[in-house]
Amino acid sequence: MKQFLIIMLALIIVGSGLWVWTELKNPRKLVSRNLLLSKILEENKQREEFFSVQLFFASKMGFSLGVETREVKGEKSSLQQQIRRALAELIKGPTQADLVSTIPVGTKLRGFYLDKNGIGYADFSNEMIKNHPGGSWGELITIYSVVNTVIKNFPQVRQVKLLINGLEVETLRGHLDLRRAFSFNESLLSQQP
Amino acid sequence: MIFRKKHLNFLIICILAIPALIEAASLSRRSFSQDLAAAQAAQDTDQQQASFCLVIDPGHGGKDSGVLFGATLAEKTLTLSLARKLQELIDSDPELNIKVVLTRVEDQDLPLDRRAAIANHHRADLFLSIHFGSYLYPALDSMQIFIADYSSEELEYLSMINESWSLMQSKHLAESREFGRYIEQAVRASGAFAAVNFLKAPIYFLKGASMAAVEVEAGFAPSEENINKLESEDYQWQLAKILLQGIVSFLNKDQEQSQFSPSSEFSPPAEIDRVRENLYGQGTRQEQEQ
Numbered sequence: 449m450k451q452f453l454i455i456m457l458a459l460i461i462v463g464s465g466l467w468v469w470t471e472l473k474n475p476r477k478l479v480s481r482n483l484l485l486s487k488i489l490e491e492n493k494q495r496e497e498f499f500s501v502q503l504f505f506a507s508k509m510g511f512s513l514g515v516e517t518r519e520v521k522g523e524k525s526s527l528q529q530q531i532r533r534a535l536a537e538l539i540k541g542p543t544q545a546d547l548v549s550t551i552p553v554g555t556k557l558r559g560f561y562l563d564k565n566g567i568g569y570a571d572f573s574n575e576m577i578k579n580h581p582g583g584s585w586g587e588l589i590t591i592y593s594v595v596n597t598v599i600k601n602f603p604q605v606r607q608v609k610l611l612i613n614g615l616e617v618e619t620l621r622g623h624l625d626l627r628r629a630f631s632f633n634e635s636l637l638s639q640q641p
Numbered sequence: 642m643i644f645r646k647k648h649l650n651f652l653i654i655c656i657l658a659i660p661a662l663i664e665a666a667s668l669s670r671r672s673f674s675q676d677l678a679a680a681q682a683a684q685d686t687d688q689q690q691a692s693f694c695l696v697i698d699p700g701h702g703g704k705d706s707g708v709l710f711g712a713t714l715a716e717k718t719l720t721l722s723l724a725r726k727l728q729e730l731i732d733s734d735p736e737l738n739i740k741v742v743l744t745r746v747e748d749q750d751l752p753l754d755r756r757a758a759i760a761n762h763h764r765a766d767l768f769l770s771i772h773f774g775s776y777l778y779p780a781l782d783s784m785q786i787f788i789a790d791y792s793s794e795e796l797e798y799l800s801m802i803n804e805s806w807s808l809m810q811s812k813h814l815a816e817s818r819e820f821g822r823y824i825e826q827a828v829r830a831s832g833a834f835a836a837v838n839f840l841k842a843p844i845y846f847l848k849g850a851s852m853a854a855v856e857v858e859a860g861f862a863p864s865e866e867n868i869n870k871l872e873s874e875d876y877q878w879q880l881a882k883i884l885l886q887g888i889v890s891f892l893n894k895d896q897e898q899s900q901f902s903p904s905s906e907f908s909p910p911a912e913i914d915r916v917r918e919n920l921y922g923q924g925t926r927q928e929q930e931q
């Protein structure tokens with residue numbers, strides 16, 4: 449009985465080994481498997497491919513917004529995912545020396561939603577208010593750095609409305625009316641020579 | 642019942658008292674109507690004396706400190722101090738014919754909508770909201786002059802839901818722009834600021850104002866030197882005088898012979914632009930015209 453079991457086991461091992469060997473030797477199957485493998489690799493690569501965004505930061509030089517172009521991962525991701533990635537880059541701040549960050553320290557993007565009328569809702573964490581220095585100018589530059597960044601790179605978004613912790617707020621720090629949605633602001637762009 | 646002499650005396654007293662009572666009543670009525678007339682007259686002369694009403698709104702207050710300059714100097718303190726000085730300047734010159742009302746006279750909480758409501762209540766001709774900003778960049782002394790702004794969708798929506806309060810200022814934007822221009826001219830002419838920006842923005846507290854309404858925000862880098870400057874009485878008086886110049890120029894705009902006529906008082910814009918160009922290379926002025 450014991451011997452019989454050993455023989456059966458050996459047969460199974462040898463059989464499956466033969467099957468794998470013939471499978472690997474079959475040129476047609478080999479090609480299709482390699483194709484499948486390269487297809488998967490290709491897809492992963494594309495998902496990791498970059499798209500370029502123009503980020504609007506405050507200019508140190510004048511009363512305007514300056515642009516920094518950056519490559520962001522995820523060209524194949526959905527529109528809302530792409531917008532979230534672009535805004536995450538905006539939150540990180542500029543790398544160019546002539547630009548300054550417009551989003552208060554510690555602020556997180558909680559989400560970005562787009563409705564069927566082309567209005568985007570950028571939902572930020574409470575730090576957007578808590579850590580904001582205030583002032584009409586300060587609020588203006590913060591709001592339009594977000595609004596311009598979204599609309600410039602994703603023209604499907606017509607207007608942007610800012611939310612804090614998922615809710616509509618009256619103002620950031622008592623100046624600009626956040627109950628409305630904002631369009632792209634042309635007049636705050638720096639006049640490049 | 643026996644008719645006694647005591648009763649007769651009482652009756653006589655009563656009869657005699659009637660004319661006196663009537664007299665007293667008419668007297669009191671007369672004095673009341675006289676008081677009323679006097680009050681009316683006083684009000685009339687008050688109205689005659691002050692041909693304009695200016696409501697000054699010192700930004701922030703109470704729990705809302707506004708921007709902080711350094712560790713101790715709060716925007717709410719600066720705005721009230723400057724507003725008081727501007728009021729004092731105007732009150733000390735009766736020839737100006739301007740009645741001044743402050744939206745707050747102490748360090749108190751004041752909701753954003755209340756500020757314009759006070760101006761509307763006083764049927765003010767002008768609403769001037771005063772603010773200060775602390776800017777890391779651009780690190781220049783600058784004056785930002787804001788008027789309200791509405792998007793077309795917003796106007797449509799507010800009309801649709803019949804939100805008359807927030808729509809109020811949309812009917813006075815032309816006056817506000819003109820008022821802002823005169824303030825801008827006065828600030829530029831003073832040379833007190835390295836940059837002057839005239840902007841249109843959805844300023845929350847201007848929206849309910851049913852008159853020419855402007856916000857000024859004087860912005861400074863948060864340096865020790867600037868904090869000392871902002872705290873100095875002399876500097877605050879200087880700022881008050883600049884704002885007064887703008888206000889007076891606007892109110893006298895139709896009187897060409899006026900000593901405040903902007904054509905005789907202000908430097909030509911070209912000269913100012915040249916000065917600015919030297920300071921920053923390129924123009925930094927942001928103008929938002931329709």
Ligand SMILES: [Zn+2]
Nearest residue numbers: 583700707772
């Ligand atoms: Zn303020």
